[in-house]
Amino acid sequence: MSASIAMAESSRSGAHALLDGAQTAWDMLSEEQMQKPITTGCEELDTILGGGIQCKAVTEIGGIPGIGKTQLGIQLAVNVQIPVQYGGLGGKAVYIDTEGSFMVERAHQIIEGCIADLFEKFEHRKQSLVCPYILQPNSFLANIFYFRVCSYTEQIAAVNYLEKFLEEHKDIIVVDSITFHFRRDFDDLAMRTRVLGGMSSKLMRFTKKHNLAVVLLNQVTTKFVDGSFQLTLALGDSWSHACTNRIILYWNGNERHAYIDKSPSLRSASAPFQVTSKGIRNVTSNCKRVRMM
Amino acid sequence: MSNKLISQMGLPSSLANVFSARNILTAKDALSLPEFDLMALLDVDRDQVRTAVARISEIACPPCRTALSLMEDRALTGGYLPTRLLGLDRALRGGIPFGALTELVGPSGIGKTQFCLKLALLAALPSSYGGLNGRVIYMDTESKFHSTRLIEIGRSSFPHIFNSEGMAQEMAGRIIVLRPASLDELTERYVQMLFVLLNLAIVNFMYGLHRENERSTTGQKQHSCHLPLSFLKSLAEFSQIPIVVTNQVRSQNNYEVVHYPFQGNTDRTSCMLEKLESHLIASLGIQWAHAVTIRLIFEAHSGQYTPQILV
DSSP states (O other), X not given: OHHHHHHHHHHXXXXXXHHTTOOOHHHHHHHHHHOOOBOOSOHHHHHHTTXXXXXXXXXXXXXXXXXXXXXXXXXXXXXXXXXXXXXXXXXOEEEEESSSOOOHHHHHXXXXXXXXXHHHHTTTSSXXXXXXXXXXXXXXXXXXXXXXXXXXHHHHHHHHHHHHHTTSOOOEEEEETSSHHHHHSOOOHXXXXXXXXXXXXXXXXXXXXXXXXXXXXXXXXXXXXXXXXXXEESSHHHHTTSOSEEEEEEEETTEEEEEEEEXXXXXXXXXXXXXXXXXXXXXXXXXOOOSOO | OTTOBGGGSOOOHHHHHXXXXXXXXXXXXXXXXXXXXXXXXXXXXXXXXXXXXHHHHHHHSOOEEEHHHHHHHHHHHOOEEOOSOHHHHHHTTTSEETTSEEEEEEOTTSSHHHHHHHHHHHHHSOGGGTSOOOOEXXXXXXXXXXXXXXXXXXHHHOHHHHTSTTXXXXXXXTEEEEOOOSHHHHHHHHHHHTTSOOSEEEEEOTHHHHHTTTTSOHHHHHHHHHHHHHHHHHHHHHHTOOEEEEEEEEEXXXXXXOOOTTTXXXXXXXXXXXXXXXXXXXXXXXXXXXXXXXXXXXXXXXXXXXXXXXX
16 A cells, blocks of 8 residues: 555656656747737737847748848847837847958937838827937937857857846847858868757757847858758858748848748748838838849 | 857856867857757756756847837937938938948949949048948949049039049048958958958958859858858948949859749740849849848849839
8 A cells, every 4th residue: 555655756856856847838929919929010020020120039031141141130139128018129239240240330320210100100109108308319228238249169158158148128139140161161071060950959958048039140151952952051050050030131132022931830932121221111112133243 | 249258158067068068169060960969969857958058048049039129229320321312322222231231233335343442431421421431341343432532522522622722532432442362361351350440341342253253153252251241241230331332244044943843834935024024133043142131232224223222
């Protein structure tokens, strides 16, 4: 008798141990539904993304030079800061720049565009929802934390250091680009894969632990597939497993499009978008492509 | 940053000794290895490795700055070289930016060299005339620099300066022209540029030097571009000067890669049409293009050239 009671007891505590730290799917559903996505600025793009860039996920965005990756990265770093009263997250952004493509004047321009659109959208409200001083370009700029990384060592160090840095609340990490240094200086490709694997699992942990979005911008390379060369995102096949969602930005004729290449929850779909002086926006009828790659 | 010595990072001495005993001396050595490899190599447990790596990373990590402080810095240093073309300056929010690589692309004969000559002059001009009052290095790999033309531009654009005594000589004297004959010499010159006080660097048509190596494999060609490319970029950022490079266009080959797998099977015919129309693409390939910050594309529209900006 005592033996069976003892066994029952131990199995119960075993079961407890199993459930420790786990979540039921129902709890996750309520959490997911409460989670606000980060708008990209383009409604069509937001729609195929299910509202915008998801928090608690690593999203990889890749494309050829000039397609608008950095523009989208900066736009997200700005849009995450849209105050809660205006439908945003009221958050802060970390921007890790490996290529030096972050132009602060452009960020300023995008912030001005964002603020102007917010005022236009909420014009009908008689009194202002938020104290005007918060909706100043300078306060947006102050909430973008910028790291300029010049080698892969610094890139790894920065990601490691984020563990401590993120103790103060942040909502999005943009890495522009994840590829630049890793394509040049690594001779040992197997080692590169493992180092990248370590980095990606760290970033994945950050999304869960700190409830933020990670956006990795990637470059393209060519791959020989089925008898012809095709464009694909850089860093190889093993890296492509590292991210939760994968979006490819490409030219479709004269228009810029975004295509959801991989996602556990979103359908493969394509949406057009435009890069304007205000930032990433919907396509209007007179957008123009410059005919060069 | 990556060459910082572990011995100077304030790790507990027992741990620091283990690192140096295994010949892991710099931050780069330590951070290039995955955590598990480090554990095995150093024969220490995971927690110790983690704390050590965290400490090394904190020190090797570049300093964090807010975008606001970047903006304030920009305001102090001026931040750009105005081109005097109103529309272009407006689109560029001031002019050719400091601290970044700007590329001029276009077919031959469209005016890239002329634009470069004008920029060189603008940088040499005294600040009272809107210039940078400084020294310019002009890297001329195709022997396209003609001083007569430079003076001619100067005389017609800034007559009051150039017609006064000795000013033409002083302005032209601020522009240093180099003619590297090989890729190695070019790279050497870049390194030398670090030690000179500069306000603008113009590299006219790099592709000429790479054309010689064209028969080599694609992998090699890309590699040979990288050192100068990344160096130029670092030089621009470190010295906070504008660097302008020119690039040529070349015809698109039939096997040129343009599509992703998900685009592949649709519409072969439209793809061909697109190729015929836009058959000119910038040379030097995709990796170079990824490193350039601003690209100004010169296109001819019914006889007049118009620069379009692709950032």
